[in-house]
Each structure stands twice: as C-alpha cells, then as structure tokens.
Amino acid sequence: MNRILLVDDEKWVRKALMWSIKKLNFPLEIVHECSNGLEAIDWIKNNEIDLVITDIRMPVMDGLTFVNELNRLGRKVDCIVISVHDEFHYVQQAFRKGAMDYLLKPIEEEDLKECLLKWLKSREEEREKEDRSFSVEEDIPASTIDQVLAYIKKTPLSQVTLTDAAKSVHVNPSYLSQLFKQQLNIKFVDYLTKLRIQEGKRLLQNTTLKMSDIAERVGYSEVAYFSNNFKKITGSSPSEFRKTTKLKSELHY
Missing domain, CATH: 1.10.10.60 (Homeodomain-like)
Known part of the structure; x- marks a missing residue:
C-alpha cells in the first residue's frame, strides 16, 4: 500500500478527502493527518510516507514553505497541493519548489481520481527504475559515504539535500538513504x-x-x-x- 499524509487546517476537508480516497479503492492508505506544515514536517521526520496532499493556505507553516522544507530535508516525498481558482500563482510556486500536481477547491471526485491514478502510474514507473538501479549499485564501495560526508562538509548547510548528496556520488537518493543508515547507524535527515x-x-x-x-x-x-x-x-x-x-x-x- 502507498502511504498518504493529509495536511489541511480544516478538519472537514481532511475528512472529506479521506472518505473520497477510501471510496476509490486504490492501493492507498491514509496513515496520518496534520493541520499545518510544521506539524507535518515533524511527523515526517520520524515516519515513512509516499505522498502528501497539502493545502497551500494554512497557519503556522503554509503549504509552499512546507514543500520547500521537505526539499531542504532531502526527503523524497511526492506532493499534491490544493488551492482555489484565484491562487494559481501559488500553485506555480509550489511546482518550482517540487510539487508534482495540484487540485482545485472544491475538489471534485473525478479530478481526485484522475490525479491519484496519474501519481500511481508515475510511482510504479519510478519503482521499476529504482529496482534496475539497485541491481547496478549493489557493489558500490564503502568510500561512497566518505565522499558524501566530504560533500556535506564543503557545502553550506542551507544548500545540502539528500538529492544533491546522491548526485555528488552518482547514486539515487533512496539507495543513499539506505546506505547512510546502514553504515553510520543514523538517518541522513x-x-x-x-x-x-x-x-x-x-x-x-x-x-x-x-x-x-x-x-x-x-x-x-x-x-x-x-x-x-x-x-x-x-x-x-x-x-x-x-x-x-x-x-x-x-x-x-
């Protein structure tokens, strides 16, 4: 099952989304709800998640800042943002920060279905690609982590991400995350x-x-x-x- 986190300051919106997603009977599981981006970031740090559906307008930490913080943390989590019709400039900013799709309020069930089907298809393609990549990377030497640590040391902390660290040693982020935990006994984040x-x-x-x-x-x-x-x-x-x-x-x- 693919794990979903819902982030919206309005409880009724989260409940409506939960009901609509369950009704679709897709291989999706809503594992948690948060009322703002800060709460979501704290939860994600200690939990594995595949997809976040987040509102853009929220108190404490809005959706744009939340998506940006995910990138800073180096967490590879897909994001679908929710906005209203007159906020498309916010959606464009969200795309630049790493969001992969959007939904407009009020959310229509057909739009939600189409959006999640598209995500599931891209997710499956990504997993197949990673499986092929893992088979190539099995013999990567332990010095890879030393190279990553050197990259972190010479890079300003505000610019360090898991994705860029992985690029610096020519592996994919998921593999580096596993390797980091295995060799240093601590998560990259x-x-x-x-x-x-x-x-x-x-x-x-x-x-x-x-x-x-x-x-x-x-x-x-x-x-x-x-x-x-x-x-x-x-x-x-x-x-x-x-x-x-x-x-x-x-x-x-």
Missing part, C-alpha cells in the same frame, strides 16, 4: 539536523545575528521550525541558549 543545530549553537554563541538570519544560514526557511528542532535537541530555545551562554561568558570574566 537526522545527521543533517544534528549538524544544523550544532552550527546554530555556534552562531548563537559567537555572533549577534538575528534569529531569522541564523535559521536561514543553517538551512531553515522558518524560524519557528528552527526553534522547534533546536529545543527538541538541546532542551532550550535558541533565545534561552543565547542568554545562558552570554551569562556564563560574563560570569567567566
């Missing part, structure tokens, strides 16, 4: 998050940069998302961390 938070700590301690500038430098387009991850890993918010380190420095002198 978690390793990248660890580096981003470490660099964030360094910038908080040694610079007077604004929080938004620090977040952008380490690869987060949303300050809220940077702060949320920072607190999860360090136990304190970025502002609390900066105040504490400043106080310790003053006491030291």
Whole structure:
C-alpha cells in the first residue's frame, strides 16, 4: 500500500478527502493527518510516507514553505497541493519548489481520481527504475559515504539535500538513504539536523545575528521550525541558549 499524509487546517476537508480516497479503492492508505506544515514536517521526520496532499493556505507553516522544507530535508516525498481558482500563482510556486500536481477547491471526485491514478502510474514507473538501479549499485564501495560526508562538509548547510548528496556520488537518493543508515547507524535527515543545530549553537554563541538570519544560514526557511528542532535537541530555545551562554561568558570574566 502507498502511504498518504493529509495536511489541511480544516478538519472537514481532511475528512472529506479521506472518505473520497477510501471510496476509490486504490492501493492507498491514509496513515496520518496534520493541520499545518510544521506539524507535518515533524511527523515526517520520524515516519515513512509516499505522498502528501497539502493545502497551500494554512497557519503556522503554509503549504509552499512546507514543500520547500521537505526539499531542504532531502526527503523524497511526492506532493499534491490544493488551492482555489484565484491562487494559481501559488500553485506555480509550489511546482518550482517540487510539487508534482495540484487540485482545485472544491475538489471534485473525478479530478481526485484522475490525479491519484496519474501519481500511481508515475510511482510504479519510478519503482521499476529504482529496482534496475539497485541491481547496478549493489557493489558500490564503502568510500561512497566518505565522499558524501566530504560533500556535506564543503557545502553550506542551507544548500545540502539528500538529492544533491546522491548526485555528488552518482547514486539515487533512496539507495543513499539506505546506505547512510546502514553504515553510520543514523538517518541522513537526522545527521543533517544534528549538524544544523550544532552550527546554530555556534552562531548563537559567537555572533549577534538575528534569529531569522541564523535559521536561514543553517538551512531553515522558518524560524519557528528552527526553534522547534533546536529545543527538541538541546532542551532550550535558541533565545534561552543565547542568554545562558552570554551569562556564563560574563560570569567567566
């Protein structure tokens, strides 16, 4: 079964989509719902998903920022965005950020069916291509990971993605993700998050940069998302961390 995540701030829209998708009887399973992009990003970090259907207009983190954050994380997840008729310029932006299709509100069942059938077909073609690729890549040496680590070290954190890391060593992203976890015992996305938070700590301690500038430098387009991850890993918010380190420095002198 292909796993789907629904992201929309209106509960009735999520329920209507869930009912319509189940009615189609396709090999699809809706495994979770989120009310905004930030909540969805946090959930995706710890769960495997094949497709996201997300609204564009949402509070906290909108659909455009959400799609962009997925790319920054290097997570290869297909996205279908939902918009209204007078928001097509947002749809165009979503395509540029990596979305693969769109649906217009109010969503017609026939449009939903056509959209999901097209996605299922492309998904099957992609899986066949990956199967052929895996057979070629089975003998890739362990030095591949060393090359990836070197790529990460020399690339600004705001520009590091799983897709580009895979391109740097000429393998596909899915294979690299598996290889990374197998050899380093940590997911690529978690390793990248660890580096981003470490660099964030360094910038908080040694610079007077604004929080938004620090977040952008380490690869987060949303300050809220940077702060949320920072607190999860360090136990304190970025502002609390900066105040504490400043106080310790003053006491030291």
